[in-house]
Amino acid sequence: MSYEGPENEAPRPRSRRALTLTFAALVPVALLGWLAYSALGDEPAHPSEAAAPPSAAPGGTSSPSPSAGSLAGKVVVIDPGHNTGNFRHTAEINRQVDIGTGKKECDTTGTATNAGYPEAKFTLDLAHRLRALLEKQGATVKLTHDGDRAWGPCVDERARIGNTAHADAAISLHADGSAEGNRGFHVIMPGVVHAGAADTRPIVAPAKKLGARVAGGYRDATGEPFSNYLGDGTGMVTRTDLGGLNLSTVPKVFIECGNMRDKSDVALLTSGPWRQKAAQGISAGIVSFLRES
């Protein structure tokens, strides 16, 4: 799928007079908007851990962010879940790989909306948007794949790519395929695993922090609620059965951005402008984590 760029484009040149008039007309509107916002400012407080500051000033200008470059030297690995080619390579992706606690399929096809929009297409598009935002902040970003291979990579290789890159943070992007009515997002963090090639003990604590920041940033940016079917309303789930987490030696989390089988979530997941918000929220969480690590 072609990449739809961010909505934030450079403002069109206008005459000073037109700008002044526009500004004068906007002031009362903005004031009213602010008053309305203040009156309604009763959003439930987030857990302090989950509160992530915005990554960039709002306003949509094309001028460089004042914090640009602040992530120089930091490495982020983005793992777009699945691969649109996996459907045509069932033998390859069904091959068992070692995830420390046992064996698991190399990869899976992922889910899709009822109308046929595949999860793998969603994750790659979101990865491109996220990469652009993080690079703008000065981070070095690596994708585990970029639509440039016929299938996979396998989950063990996805983990290895983050490890080899010595990523300061790694994130695997997904969307869920649960029942209609199940909606919302959740972040998956590694639980303690010490078996075979897997030893998550050093990454459990930093990954938990990363997960909380990503969850906070994502909710703030998208308005998407925490999952109503997993995580007891916290939006946070810990798992020990995912090869991509078990085999990671760097702080890594998964995000299930929404449910591709729920009408409300599908309306969001299939919207380019909404995916841009999702990328902004994830970026804000990662940036907040990296600035402290």
Ligand code: ZN
């Ligand atoms: Zn997935």
